[in-house]
Amino acid sequence: MTDRRRLILICLCFIAFISLGLPDGLLGVAWPGIRADFEQPLDALGWLLVATTAGYMISSFFSGAVSRFFGIGRLLAISCTLTGAALLAFTLVPFWAAFVILGTLVGVGAGAIDAGLNTYVAEHYSERLMQWLHASFGVGITLGPLIMTAMLNLTGQWSPGYWLVGSAQIFLGICFFVSARLWETPASIKAEPSLTEDAGKVALTHPATDAKPQPAIASANFTASLATPAVWLSMGLFFAYTGLELTLGLWGYSLLTESRGVEAAAAGLWIAIYWGMFTLGRMVAGVFANHLGNHRLVTYSLILALAGAVLLAWNPVAWVGLMAIGVVGFAFAPVFPGLVSGTRLRVGEAHLANTMGMQIAAAGIGAACLPALAGVMADRLSLEIVPAFLMVFIVVLSLLYGASRRLGRHQIGIDPIDH
Template sequence: MSTIRRLDEARVATVTRSDSGFHSNRSHIARVDSSQTTELAEDGNPFSPLGNEAPNRTALTQLNRDDEALSETFPDQEENEKKVMTSKEPPRNLWRIVAVCVWNAAGGWSDAAPGALLPHIEEYYHINYTVVSLIWMANAAGFILIACLSHKIQPWFGKRYSMVAGCGLSCIMYSIVSSGTKFPLIVIGFFCGGMGLATCLAQGNVFLANFDKSSKYLSFCHASYGLGATVSPLIATAMVNAGIKWHYFYLTILGLMILNGTNFFLAFKGADEDLKPWDPDTAHDNIISTSESSGTRRSQIPVDGAIGLQDFAASGNKARKKKAAAVNHTQDMILALKNYKTWTIAFFLLFYQGSEVSFAGWIVTFLLDYRKGNSASVGYVASGFWGGLTVGRLLLTRVVYKQIGSRRGIIVLSLMAILFVVLIWVIPNAIVDGVLSAFAGVAIGPNYPLQITLTTRLIPRRIQVISLTIITAFGSSGGAIFPFLVGLVSQNFGSFVVLPIFIILYSSMLFLWICLPNIERKREPGQRLNIFQKLW
């Protein structure tokens, strides 16, 4: 009897070990049972061990079932946690990267066009700076509306249809603007375009920020934006110089956006499922659903009188999950709104894109008014600026990130951009100012992808989707609000105000950037830092 008691204690100890040891523990139990048979036979125990053989097999069978259930549950969860998203994993990712880059090129094509077409729009409608700047204000209103709905858009539509819907809203804008209809309708069109651009921009940034080597893919993406913005003023200027009405230019963007919508529809097929391991919103849900699914597998043995109860329980679980998901999205929105880093980076990007688009939109008018530039060729200066921005994003982003990091890189590049704009202000030569505009673009370009790269490390993973949507919407709103304000001030003081406004906005942006935590700084334990080390 003492031998049997010891064997039972060994069996219990074996069963209560960790899940990872079940494979070896089964063999251990089998060895114990065989030794039990031998020992009982040698002792001449009248109670035959054959009577216990069936129960032992049942216990081992149950252990096998539990082991299979656990081996199905935990390794998958660990594998999802260790996965790294690349251009080949999931399989459609390379296509999706290309689709996002092509869309960004179309976005740059659209954003850069008003800068070259502004004098022609004013002449066509016989309006002043203030009135024509309403197109940017309407654009900003569309971005802000999307920011307010950021926590609802993806749960409603999913990644695929969110991006297709964004392209659809942009197509509405280009259809209205290309018709050359009355100016109030043009303003409404720019409002729809703002909503469309904000939706796709937020989804694209969130998608690329989850990649391994995200700085590389973000630099490609936003360099594509700069490429579209470089070509756009060239085409627009050539068309109006050839006698083609300005609004027909938007037919080219309409065609591009239809292509983008189709591309998104095909490339992001199944994206909500195969990108789920990297979706911060579903991380907690995956753990819950995994544990529940293991419990479901164990309970699928038919029981008399229980027919239909599993379906009833499953429907109840789905309802509870749906309700819990709605609560989680609301809680995440509140957390994102309470996070000071979200708002600091949002205003950083507001000033960044406000200064960038204001400069690109009004530099041509400034050169015409104050540098007596040639009206037939000065429009190409805008292309030079966007070309410099493209080169900066494509060639400098990865180098700066690897050599000095995102924080220091943005500080250095921002100071260089301010220097170039000051030189444009003080040197009264149209050709030199055009060249300096291109150099300013080179310095301005890498700041956007560098900022996104560091933001994904500063913002908690759970609220990254919502925070990045708010941040990108604020940034794009800045690209609409500040050109309007420049036009408003230019009406009374002249278009030269674009230069001091740029300097003020960029200085404010730099101050906000320095206020963020310096997570890239290497600090020895117990080391005391001086002011320069804290900032740098």
């Protein structure tokens, strides 16, 4: 019975990650219609992203305390319900200011889900399962543009896409309320059989016989973590990466339709392909994560992402630029879960719990700031600035990653080279 409960928990984790990705996938395709209805300029998206990030930061920063109070199951239930209600309300408000305020509520729900689940999975499951769980986020964010494109083709309006996804979020919230007790076993999750993956299958092992007991390490307090340079570098990684991922996801549709003359339906399909390749990349990474290790996986991904961004900027013929979108999506895929799994090696065990929430909050800031900055630059210059923007910040991310690895090795006294 215990093993069955744990398998159910993993399935619920997959569902939660899918629900987390759905709203993000809608916005890029819906934005031209939204800004037309509210008579907003191209870069007004930045205000919505800032509002969403504010909610995301608050909830993710304090997710540890909130999940301890409510329990992870109830936290997921409340967050999904709140997100769904806000998405439905998007279609009802008459003013842009109200739309932006609702974005804050969407951010609150997303931040709580993201930080809570990432902490839970990093503590209890393997790097391979982390990649597969984040692949389910890719499933959600891939379905988002497909849903919105289909609704635009059928109705000519963006609202039905939000009706559909908002209703699905509320339904998921109800499911999490019903199953909340499954998460409430007395922290005994570590004493029960643990799940590892072998050849793509979930198998059962027993920590009591398969692993040596590890001495407990006291957690650092919040102030000590904030005073640790390695923690700030780790936050910088998440700021840069998440901003890059969403920059192409949010502005790719506008780049294709408004700058490169691609038809709306085809552009929506290519943004879905971007997220679809993103999902495929995480599935592939799940197979090779334990073999390659986080360091090689992240390094190879950054190199491929830079190559894809160069092709997107070059765009010698239309099909090369379109294919480059898929390449970048595939390359970005393993980076976030790889960075999450490598947190302990960058900051040390004592700072792990504090850093996890901090870097998820930093990811939210990056998700608002970098796409917003790209939008401002596109409005002032041209949408063709987006590929060059990606190239520059992929290089910045690579430099931050190298610095974080070196600081973790020298300051914390660990040698993560082969991990």
